[in-house]
Amino acid sequence: MSKKVVNIGIAVGICLLIGFLSGFATQSSVNDWYMTLNKPSFNPPNWIFAPVWTVLYIMMGIAAGIVWAKGFHHIWVKTALYHFGFQLLFNALWSIVFFGFKNPFWALLVILILLLLILLTIKWFKVVSKTAAYLLIPYFLWVCFATMLNYRIWEMN
16 A cells, blocks of 8 residues: 555544544534524534535545655645644534533634634645645635634524
8 A cells, every 4th residue: 555545544534533522522512502502594404514524524634644645754744734733623622612612602713713724724735735735625615604603603692
């Protein structure tokens, strides 16, 4: 197996693990507290989130694996992957703050930071691999949507 395939496999696994662990915070309140919130008309049905996030985590992992395969000894690769890791932490933190702490306001601040970190990650991924950067665009767009949803939920409650 090539180094690239192994790196992609490991990175996808890490992303899916983060998503799975974030799911624990989500499940703790999605069927009770979240159900009681006022939500905007554009709020998708709950069942849509798991498949969308699964696809996004896989795409994120593929992107990170492509970058990683370029060689961690390169400063641009290290910088890109540090940004990726940092945004992945904020991705998980959002679920903990929104669903675990049941705090849409602080979650909104977290997701705004996450958006900035995703943009910086895309910028650094583009330096290493345009393909990797493009793979993160659907994730960025989904988090933009999630930010609007988070804002409206905070505003309505």
